Amino acid sequence: MNPLFWYPPAETRISTKSFIDALLGKNHDFEKDLCSYLGVESCILGNSGRALMTLLLQALKKADTRNRNEVLIPAYTCYSVAASVVKAGLKISVYDLDPQTLRPDADSLKNAAGNKTLAIVYQHLFGIPQPREDFDDISIEHSIPLIEDAAQGLGGFLNSKPLGALGDFSIFSFGRGKPLPIGTGGALTGKKDALDTIPTPSSAKGRGQLITSVAVQVLSHSLLYGIMEKLPLGLGKTVFDPGFALSGMPAAMKMLAKSSLAGLESFNAHRRAIAGVYQSGLDSTHTVKEQAGAGPVYTRFPFFAGPKRISPQLYRLGVRRMYPEAIAAEPVIKTYLANPGQPAPGAKQIARNLITLPTHSRITLPIARKILAVLQEEYHC
Numbered sequence: 001m002n003p004l005f006w007y008p009p010a011e012t013r014i015s016t017k018s019f020i021d022a023l024l025g026k027n028h029d030f031e032k033d034l035c036s037y038l039g040v041e042s043c044i045l046g047n048s049g050r051a052l053m054t055l056l057l058q059a060l061k062k063a064d065t066r067n068r069n070e071v072l073i074p075a076y077t078c079y080s081v082a083a084s085v086v087k088a089g090l091k092i093s094v095y096d097l098d099p100q101t102l103r104p105d106a107d108s109l110k111n112a113a114g115n116k117t118l119a120i121v122y123q124h125l126f127g128i129p130q131p132r133e134d135f136d137d138i139s140i141e142h143s144i145p146l147i148e149d150a151a152q153g154l155g156g157f158l159n160s161k162p163l164g165a166l167g168d169f170s171i172f173s174f175g176r177g178k179p180l181p182i183g184t185g186g187a188l189t190g191k192k193d194a195l196d197t198i199p200t201p202s203s204a205k206g207r208g209q210l211i212t213s214v215a216v217q218v219l220s221h222s223l224l225y226g227i228m229e230k231l232p233l234g235l236g237k238t239v240f241d242p243g244f245a246l247s248g249m250p251a252a253m254k255m256l257a258k259s260s261l262a263g264l265e266s267f268n269a270h271r272r273a274i275a276g277v278y279q280s281g282l283d284s285t286h287t288v289k290e291q292a293g294a295g296p297v298y299t300r301f302p303f304f305a306g307p308k309r310i311s312p313q314l315y316r317l318g319v320r321r322m323y324p325e326a327i328a329a330e331p332v333i334k335t336y337l338a339n340p341g342q343p344a345p346g347a348k349q350i351a352r353n354l355i356t357l358p359t360h361s362r363i364t365l366p367i368a369r370k371i372l373a374v375l376q377e378e379y380h381c
């Protein structure tokens with residue numbers, strides 16, 4: 001490997017054609033394209049997935065007549081899910097995950113759900129499809145809406161159904177490292193009458209964001225990324241911050257998304273091919289087993305490596321930990337928990353053991369084989 005090369009863990013991806021379309025474009029009805037792609041009724045766009053999650057939770061709270069104020073989320077997930085709950089003025093409750101399959105722990109879910117639960121969030125982490133059936137009993141018993149967090153799942157499917165069409169509502173993100181990684185934006189889908197109660201947030205033109213996304217892409221080149229990561233841009237940092245804006249998706253980003261959607265299938269085919277290289281060489285006790293009928297995305301490839309520090313060589317190849325702690329172990333998030341004593345040993349184990357291997361377009365098959373060889377050598381797996 002060229003000693004000057006650094007591979008990022010994630011990327012933004014904007015084709016020249018999409019960039020030009022976004023600069024010139026007048027047509028930005030991305031909502032319609034996304035709805036027909038997913039086969040869903042209605043869609044709202046926002047400047048991020050977390051903003052839409054907050055707007056949705058606020059609307060659910062407003063319509064609630066039973067004084068419910070807790071949102072049940074996975075005990076290991078993106079910190080911005082917790083931030084959305086807090087921003088909506090609600091309490092966080094967590095259910096544990098099975099550390100091998102990433103599926104919910106049935107007992108933990110049952111214990112955590114109750115008559116205070118306003119909504120349940122369920123996720124396809126890394127775009128690995130998870131069945132909604134795990135939640136059906138509880139969601140029906142207490143009539144709790146199920147919010148599908150498909151931020152990492154766009155383009156994946158389960159039993160021929162697209163991820164993002166399984167929940168009562170679904171959230172998507174178009175940030176760096178997501179399936180359609182244009183850099184900014186998010187979507188919320190669901191039934192039209194429910195979404196009609198949510199005010200469409202106003203949006204800016206967004207030329208600045210468009211330029212930023214392109215700059216991030218250029219600087220993610222393997223000859224430049226080593227420098228970029230040393231700049232104080234906060235790239236790849238996981239921080240809990242409910243101080244985000246609740247605004248719409250900028251017009252330029254809508255055009256970019258509309259033009260980029262056609263490339264999604266090929267981005268995901270590449271990710272799956274890279275994941276296939278990793279899968280073929282790693283012991284299955286260290287990887288996540290896929291459900292029957294699953295078409296995963298693999299925004300990154302999860303590998304249960306153990307607590308050992310990631311070596312400099314793997315770090316330069318884009319290997320990183322994911323979220324540093326389980327939700328209930330993060331000191332600030334802790335203060336917003338409905339039941340701080342709730343145990344989540346599975347999530348703790350995931351936080352301690354999980355590392356992720358990059359799958360994005362800069363990771364070619366030879367680079368993936370290189371990453372695999374280094375892993376096999378360092379972890380004897």
Ligand SMILES: *Cc1c(COP(=O)(O)O)cnc(C)c1O
Binds near residue numbers: 047048152174
């Ligand atoms: C990225 C992400 C979000 C939030 O999306 P943003 O657009 O970054 O706000 C939510 N959940 C998961 C699982 C994510 O990966």
